[in-house]
Amino acid sequence: MSKGGYPSVCVVDTHTTRPEVPPRLIQGRRRAGVAQTLLFLLVSVALCGMAIEACFIYRLYRPGSAASASSSKLIADPVVTSPPKPLVIPPSKPVAHLTDGQDVVHDAKIMAWSMDAGPLLYEMDYKDNSLVIQKEGYYYVYSKVSFLDIDVFYHCVNRRTERYLGGSIPLLMLLRLSGGSSAMRSNSFLAGVFHLTKGDALFVEVSATSHIARLKSYENIFGAYMI
Numbered sequence: 310m311s312k313g314g315y316p317s318v319c320v321v322d323t324h325t326t327r328p329e330v331p332p333r334l335i336q337g338r339r340r341a342g343v344a345q346t347l348l349f350l351l352v353s354v355a356l357c358g359m360a361i362e363a364c365f366i367y368r369l370y371r372p373g374s375a376a377s378a379s380s381s382k383l384i385a386d387p388v389v390t391s392p393p394k395p396l397v398i399p400p401s402k403p404v405a406h407l408t409d410g411q412d413v414v415h416d417a418k419i420m421a422w423s424m425d426a427g428p429l430l431y432e433m434d435y436k437d438n439s440l441v442i443q444k445e446g447y448y449y450v451y452s453k454v455s456f457l458d459i460d461v462f463y464h465c466v467n468r469r470t471e472r473y474l475g476g477s478i479p480l481l482m483l484l485r486l487s488g489g490s491s492a493m494r495s496n497s498f499l500a501g502v503f504h505l506t507k508g509d510a511l512f513v514e515v516s517a518t519s520h521i522a523r524l525k526s527y528e529n530i531f532g533a534y535m536i
Contacts, residue, residue, distance in 0.1 A: 403432035403448075404534035405440050408526045415518035420454070426526050433533070439469070439510035440533055450480060450533045451500040452513050455522040457492040458485060462516050464497040466531075469510040480511075494522060502536065 410423025421438045422428065434441040442448070452466050462485045467477040481499035505511075513531050515521065522528060 400431045400534075402535040403442075403444050403446075404532075405430050405433040405435070406532035407435070407440075407530065409521075409523055409529035410526050415521070418514050418516065418518060420513040420515060420518060420521070420529070420531070422531055423526065429532075437510075437512075439512040440531070442505045442507055442509040442511075444535065445506045446504070446535045447502055448505050448533045449500065449502050449536050450511060451498070452481070452531045453496060453498040453529065454513070454515060455494065455496045455524075455528040456515070456520045457522060458487045458495040459492045459520060461486055462495075462497075462520060464499060464516075465514045466499055467512055467514055468503070468505070469512070470506065471508055472506070477512075496528070 406429040407422035408426050408428070409420075410426040412425045413421045413423050415421050416438065419438050422435065424435070428435070432443050434443060450466055452464070454464050456462055456464075464483045464485075465479050466481040468480050469477045480503055481501050483497045483499060485495065485497070487493070511533060
């Protein structure tokens with residue numbers, strides 16, 4: 310208290326500086342501002358994505374639109390898948406199986422075989438109406454023919470080989486004598502096992518190929534396979 314009962318005058322220095330804000334508080338405010346900005350951007354992007362998705366769904370399922378029709382067709386129609394291809398295992402030994410066919414023109418007595426009916430030929434050749442052996446060994450040889458039983462009919466499987474120069478050797482044979490006056494449908498099946506060498510040729514001979522019945526290709530067959 311000053312003299313006379315009056316309070317003393319407080320003198321303020323206007324040139325003094327304010328206390329500085331602590332650095333940690335400034336950094337905290339900056340981080341809060343960056344976080345708020347980032348959050349705002351994320352929310353904006355999410356809202357834009359939802360809006361775009363809503364527009365796309367509306368256009369996709371709008372009645373009469375091409376996209377809706379195509380999607381409905383895809384949903385309604387069952388998925389058609391192609392069947393798996395069968396696994397083809399190659400033979401382990403030489404084999405041949407031949408059949409008759411519409412492309413075949415027989416000789417007078419020697420039967421020919423179709424190359425258009427999916428013949429099976431593995432390590433064996435077909436040349437001059439004959440199966441040509443490429444690998445020496447024991448083979449099961451067979452032949453079946455369907456024919457009209459008139460008078461005399463014979464069915465043979467013959468072999469040509471370099472070891473025999475006198476012609477062909479009959480391996481299998483059937484002889485049929487018919488005493489009937491009318492033609493009867495019949496068939497002949499021949500089969501046997503033989504040792505064959507490389508270059509041997511096998512062929513089928515009949516009394517007359519004009520008597521062969523040719524309604525189905527599998528009625529007349531010829532083949533061999535190594536055992």
